[in-house]
Amino acid sequence: MKRICSxxxxxxxxxxxxxFAADLxxxxxxxxxxxxxxxxxxxxxxxxxxxxxxxxxxxxxYGQIVNDAxxxxxxxxxxxxxxxxxxxxxxxxxxxxxxxxVVLWSNDKNFCGDDWKATVVxxxxxxxxxxxxxxxxxxxxxxxxMQAVGIWEKxxxxxxxxxxxxxxxxFASTGSADAGFCAYSSVFTEVGQKGCFTVxxxxxxxVQAACVLKSAPHADAAAKFVKFLASPEVQAMKxxxxxx
Amino acid sequence: MDWTPLxxxxxxxxxxxxxxxxxxxxxxxxxxFGRFKxxxxxxxVVTLPMVMPPTVLGFALLVVMGPRGYMGGLWEDVTGxxxxxxxxxxxxxxxxxxxxxxxxxxxxxxxxxxxRLLESAAVLGLSPLSTFFRIVLPNCLGGLAAAxxxxxxxxxxxxxxxxxxxxxxxxxxxxxxxxxxxxxEALRFDDAFRMSAALIPVCxxxxxxxxxxxxxxx
Numbered sequence: 001m002k003r004i005c006s007x008x009x010x011x012x013x014x015x016x017x018x019x020f021a022a023d024l025x026x027x028x029x030x031x032x033x034x035x036x037x038x039x040x041x042x043x044x045x046x047x048x049x050x051x052x053x054x055x056x057x058x059x060x061x062y063g064q065i066v067n068d069a070x071x072x073x074x075x076x077x078x079x080x081x082x083x084x085x086x087x088x089x090x091x092x093x094x095x096x097x098x099x100x101x102v103v104l105w106s107n108d109k110n111f112c113g114d115d116w117k118a119t120v121v122x123x124x125x126x127x128x129x130x131x132x133x134x135x136x137x138x139x140x141x142x143x144x145x146m147q148a149v150g151i152w153e154k155x156x157x158x159x160x161x162x163x164x165x166x167x168x169x170x171f172a173s174t175g176s177a178d179a180g181f182c183a184y185s186s187v188f189t190e191v192g193q194k195g196c197f198t199v200x201x202x203x204x205x206x207v208q209a210a211c212v213l214k215s216a217p218h219a220d221a222a223a224k225f226v227k228f229l230a231s232p233e234v235q236a237m238k239x240x241x242x243x244x
Numbered sequence: 245m246d247w248t249p250l251x252x253x254x255x256x257x258x259x260x261x262x263x264x265x266x267x268x269x270x271x272x273x274x275x276x277f278g279r280f281k282x283x284x285x286x287x288x289v290v291t292l293p294m295v296m297p298p299t300v301l302g303f304a305l306l307v308v309m310g311p312r313g314y315m316g317g318l319w320e321d322v323t324g325x326x327x328x329x330x331x332x333x334x335x336x337x338x339x340x341x342x343x344x345x346x347x348x349x350x351x352x353x354x355x356x357x358x359x360r361l362l363e364s365a366a367v368l369g370l371s372p373l374s375t376f377f378r379i380v381l382p383n384c385l386g387g388l389a390a391a392x393x394x395x396x397x398x399x400x401x402x403x404x405x406x407x408x409x410x411x412x413x414x415x416x417x418x419x420x421x422x423x424x425x426x427x428x429e430a431l432r433f434d435d436a437f438r439m440s441a442a443l444i445p446v447c448x449x450x451x452x453x454x455x456x457x458x459x460x461x462x
Contacts, residue, residue, distance in 0.1 A: 059429060126326055129411070135429040160329045160411030163429070170303070171411060176310040176328045 022052035024221040025070060027061040029077035031165055031183060032098060032208065035241045036075075042237075043228050049221050057164065059135070065090065065213065072216040073225060075208070078137040082211040091211035097229050099244040102141050102203035103187060105172055105195055106179040112196035119179055119198070120146075120155050128158045129171035129180035137206045138165040142181035145203035184242035205244065245438050248415050249423035254446065256331075256406075256419055257399035260338045261392050264346045267339055268391065272350035294344040298404025305337050306408050329411040334419070337409045338399050345398050346391040353387025354380075393454050400447055 028036050033055050040051050054061070058077040065074055065085065075097060076082050082094035104116040111119050120128050131139030139161075146152040160176075162168035165183045172180030173191045181200065186192045210229070212222045228234065238244065271290055275283065293301055309316040309327045319327040327333045357380065365375045403421040410417030412426070420443055427436035 127329055127411075132412070132426060132429070135426065160413060162411070163407060163426070167407075170306070170408075174306050174310045175312040176306055176316075176326075177411075 021050075023049040024051040024218050024225055025072050026051060026053040026225070027065065027069070027071040027074045028053045028055050029058045029061065029075060029208065030055045031077050031100070031185065032075060032243070034185070034188070035098075035237055035243060038237045039229075039234055042233055043225060046228060046233075047221075047224055049224065051221075051225065068215070070215075070217055071213055072218045072222040073210060073212050075210040077206070077208055079207050079209040082209040085211055085213070089214065091213050094209040094211040095226070096207055097210045098208040098238055100138065100206035100208060101184040101242065101244070102138055102145065102181055102200040102206070103184050103197040104179055104200055105169065105182040105187060105192065105197040107173060107175055107195035108178060109196050111179050112198055114198065116198040116200050117149050117151055120158070121151055125178040126158065127160055127171075127177040128155060129160050129162055129168045129177035129182075131162050131165045131168040131181070133161075136162075136164055136168075138168070138181070138183055141203045141206050142200065145181075145200050148202045188241050208243075245435070245442075246423075247442075249418050249420040250439065250442055250446065252331075252415070252418065253400055253420035253443070256334060256338055256402075257396045257450075259335055260342055260399045261396045263335070264339055264342055264391070264395050265350075265388065268343060268346035268350055271343070272347045272354055275347065276351045276354035290347050291344045293341050298341070298402075299408060301341065302337070302405040302408025305340065305405065309333055309336065309409060328409050329413060329417060331416055334406050334410045334417050337405050338402060341402060341405050342395045342398055345394040349387045349390035349394065350384065351387075353384040353390075357383055389454065393451060396450060396454070397447060400443065 026036070026040075036053055036055070040053060043049070043051055054071070056064075058081055061069075061071075061074060061076070062081045062085070065071060074082060074085065074091065077100075079094065079096075082091060085091035086094055104112075104119060106112055106119070111122070111125060113119060119125060130142050133139040133143040143152065146155055160171055162171055166186070168180050169182045169186045169192070171177040172182060173195065181203075182192075182197075183206075184197075184199070187195075187197050210226075212219070212226060216222050271286075275287055275290070278286075306328060307313050309319075311317060311320055311326060311328075316327040319325070319332075325332075327336070361379055361383070362375065365379055370378070401421060402419070403425065406417065406419055407422055407425075410419070410422065412418045412422050418426075420439055424436050424439050424443075427433070427439065
């Protein structure tokens with residue numbers, strides 16, 4: 001037993017911690033993770049610079065940045081936080097790097113007609129998951145869509161709330177909720193492909209903004225990365241994962 | 245200020261505390277007196293919720309208690325209601341989550357029982373049932389009290405598991421810990437502070453009351 005423990009400890013110490021010197025540190029909102037994991041190698045190939053991303057919720061990253069975390073660039077899931085950093089003089093002017101779309105996803109093929117409104121008011125659909133309407137941009141957008149078509153009051157008793165868009169998808173993917181307002185990007189995941197979806201056209205696109213931080217230790221690399229984000233190569237990757 | 249989440253938390257804590265002995269007592273007796281193969285396995289299974297990350301346990305429960313899970317499917321067939329996202333659902337999750345906190349003190353108090361007491365009772369012709377009520381139970385009140393206090397306090401603070409199987413529905417599954425978390429995320433610090441401030445004296449008062457009752461009993 002003792003031997004095994006020391007072996008495990010030794011192995012833990014040998015595993016590289018990943019915090020090697022990089023030329024660029026990116027703070028990335030978690031919902032964009034699959035795209036970023038493709039963007040980074042392409043960027044490294046194009047520029048020869050080494051980039052490293054930290055994936056967490058927008059709110060957590062914002063908290064770290066305000067407390068002097070040494071990031072160069074912040075890619076958020078909303079516009080609110082980058083705008084606030086800009087207003088407080090901590091960041092350069094924000095720009096839009098991606099737009100997400102709300103879909104109604106279900107793993108029951110019966111619940112994917114052309115009309116998402118009919119699905120959510122359907123009596124066979126007992127529970128509909130949605131991201132927190134106050135804190136998650138996708139939740140706010142889903143709520144606006146329901147309000148726009150006048151079914152918000154009617155659907156409210158069916159709603160279950162995830163703390164994030166990924167939790168809203170979890171509720172729907174486990175079948176605990178019969179359908180869920182999810183991000184278009186979840187449709188492209190392994191689990192997402194097993195279900196079906198309808199695009200919620202009435203939901204305003206979820207605008208994701210980014211900003212270069214004033215305190216960026218690697219301002220040149222950050223500028224190169226911003227330029228790279230606008231390239232056709234990245235555009236194609238975004239489309240592949242359901243972002244515009 | 246909205247008292248609903250606080251009341252719901254109290255309701256969940258009290259129900260968990262009242263119901264958990266039904267689940268925990270047999271387990272504790274098995275672990276204290278049982279001589280069988282796989283006892284250490286049972287011990288590990290019972291203690292698992294204590295060491296598992298709450299979100300992992302919550303996700304496992306979501307799968308089992310969902311309409312396609314074994315338990316959730318059965319529940320829906322029998323009652324016609326969905327188990328996840330309901331008060332019954334978070335109560336069951338709360339019992340699973342609290343099991344080790346109730347089993348451990350009960351087990352310890354059972355193991356401390358003097359076997360000679362039980363033997364004398366048997367010799368004097370006391371039936372097993374009255375042995376339980378007249379000897380085992382009075383001697384284990386301390387363990388039961390410790391278990392109750394732990395479970396109550398633990399239920400009030402429970403967050404990760406409830407978040408996973410509850411779905412944060414106001415008035416049904418949005419307990420205080422979830423409401424406070426959401427308030428902080430939404431930058432409503434005043435609400436979060438008020439709810440937290442209200443929770444502390446409530447917890448404190450309940451613990452004092454339970455302690456008082458037990459002091460009198462002992």
